[in-house]
Amino acid sequence: KTKIVEFAEKNQWGTAKITYRLRDWLISRQRYWGCPIPVIHCPKCGIVPVPHADLPVILPEDVELTGRGASPLAQKDSWVNISCPKCGSAAKRETDTMDTFIDSSWYFLRFADARNDQEIGDRNSINNWLPVDQYVGGVEHAILHLLYSRFVTKVLRDRGLLDFNEPFTRLLTQGMVQGLTYMNPNKSGKDKWVPSALVDPKDPKDPKTGEPLQALFATMSKSKGNGVSPVEAIAKYGADTLRMFALFKAPPEKDLEWEDADVEGQQRFLNRVWRLVSSFAEIKQSGISDKIDRNLRRAIHIAIKEISEDFDGGYQLNTAISELMKLSNALQDTEDKSSATFQEGIETLLTLLAPFAPHIAEELWSLIGHIESIHSQSWLTYDPDALTVDEITLVIQINGKVRGSLQVPSSASNDKQALEEYARSSSAAKRYLEGKEIKKVIAVPQKLVNFVVG
Numbered sequence: 001k002t003k004i005v006e007f008a009e010k011n012q013w014g015t016a017k018i019t020y021r022l023r024d025w026l027i028s029r030q031r032y033w034g035c036p037i038p039v040i041h042c043p044k045c046g047i048v049p050v051p052h053a054d055l056p057v058i059l060p061e062d063v064e065l066t067g068r069g070a071s072p073l074a075q076k077d078s079w080v081n082i083s084c085p086k087c088g089s090a091a092k093r094e095t096d097t098m099d100t101f102i103d104s105s106w107y108f109l110r111f112a113d114a115r116n117d118q119e120i121g122d123r124n125s126i127n128n129w130l131p132v133d134q135y136v137g138g139v140e141h142a143i144l145h146l147l148y149s150r151f152v153t154k155v156l157r158d159r160g161l162l163d164f165n166e167p168f169t170r171l172l173t174q175g176m177v178q179g180l181t182y183m184n185p186n187k188s189g190k191d192k193w194v195p196s197a198l199v200d201p202k203d204p205k206d207p208k209t210g211e212p213l214q215a216l217f218a219t220m221s222k223s224k225g226n227g228v229s230p231v232e233a234i235a236k237y238g239a240d241t242l243r244m245f246a247l248f249k250a251p252p253e254k255d256l257e258w259e260d261a262d263v264e265g266q267q268r269f270l271n272r273v274w275r276l277v278s279s280f281a282e283i284k285q286s287g288i289s290d291k292i293d294r295n296l297r298r299a300i301h302i303a304i305k306e307i308s309e310d311f312d313g314g315y316q317l318n319t320a321i322s323e324l325m326k327l328s329n330a331l332q333d334t335e336d337k338s339s340a341t342f343q344e345g346i347e348t349l350l351t352l353l354a355p356f357a358p359h360i361a362e363e364l365w366s367l368i369g370h371i372e373s374i375h376s377q378s379w380l381t382y383d384p385d386a387l388t389v390d391e392i393t394l395v396i397q398i399n400g401k402v403r404g405s406l407q408v409p410s411s412a413s414n415d416k417q418a419l420e421e422y423a424r425s426s427s428a429a430k431r432y433l434e435g436k437e438i439k440k441v442i443a444v445p446q447k448l449v450n451f452v453v454g
């Protein structure tokens with residue numbers, strides 16, 4: 001396609017163009033539940049708009065919904081019959097209501113000024129808050145709803161009511177949850193699906209025939225009987241665990257497979273965090289030293305940097321949770337759990353965890369002595385200095401000639417024996433010392449190790 005367009009443009013007989021297959025949209029519905037169409041039908045004047053002073057048209061609440069005939073409103077004579085606002089003759093209200101797609105095409109404008117009872121919203125407020133920075137929705141809305149929203153936005157813009165051209169700046173279409181599904185390969189049609197509730201996962205058999213079943217993952221649906229009840233799952237694992245699971249299992253735009261083992265994995269992680277922070281809360285009572293642990297501090301600020309970037313970029317929240325796990329492990333492995341850096345680490349872990357597991361983070365935040373909610377804390381910024389590795393370059397010499405170098409922790413830079421051990425493990429030393437007799441080793445603190453060989 002690209003090549004055809006290039007060819008057409010090169011030969012000047014055509015250009016690329018987007019064609020929208022727009023068709024007329026019938027917006028009236030024979031439903032009770034919908035926005036009233038503010039119109040009165042008069043036998044003399046024809047179609048007359050409801051006067052401004054009489055807006056909004058309020059739907060009657062005592063309507064009988066029978067599911068038969070025309071719009072339920074048409075059966076409500078006391079509401080339908082009205083005098084014409086123009087000539088006063090007996091007239092009738094419009095009884096169809098608007099398609100819900102009408103409302104969903106502009107509801108986001110309303111959020112900017114939701115209490116305004118005169119208009120959609122104050123245009124300054126709307127122009128101030130919109131367009132929407134990040135829209136999250138199912139891919140099933142990618143065509144109609146999003147196109148209608150753009151359409152309505154552009155109409156309002158052309159009428160001078162909005163300053164922006166597009167309603168949404170970024171779109172994220174989230175994936176769906178797939179459930180463990182059992183299928184009897186010997187059956188066909190809808191009969192082949194066996195509800196998960198009737199199957200023993202360790203020995204999947206058709207409860208009717210005893211035939212072995214195939215297990216697969218498929219989009220949850222009633223006909224397949226492979227759904228998971230969110231209410232039951234929350235009761236069993238807690239809402240925080242389920243949030244962590246759903247965010248960790250796959251990037252947000254991908255489908256994710258519901259697997260109990262992975263849900264339990266997140267529950268174990270949150271339990272580890274719980275124990276880590278609880279034991280710190282006890283340590284804290286006997287006092288925190290002002291010691292700085294440079295290695296731990298580096299792990300802390302790497303986590304802040306990585307997780308902030310995961311939020312700012314493509315919402316790679318699964319990798320953000322991996323970073324939380326790394327920080328939690330680094331804290332767990334730290335020997336001195338009463339240092340100022342350890343406290344910084346615990347508070348950072350909770351602050352970064354808060355968007356993912358808001359309830360547990362809040363509870364633990366208060367457990368370590370904070371009065372104000374963790375959710376009103378500022379997001380953290382990383383300290384670039386903390387990210388630098390504390391290392392020196394150790395030069396390797398053989399008989400006074402430079403043969404290589406390696407990075408060693410600066411903490412070892414004054415320890416001659418440690419420097420010699422690092423030097424012996426270097427690839428340069430291994431290469432040049434093989435089969436040779438080392439007569440003498442000269443280690444110069446902060447700088448070099450020289451091997452004298454025969």
Ligand SMILES: [Zn+2]
Nearest residue numbers: 042045084087
């Ligand atoms: Zn009239």
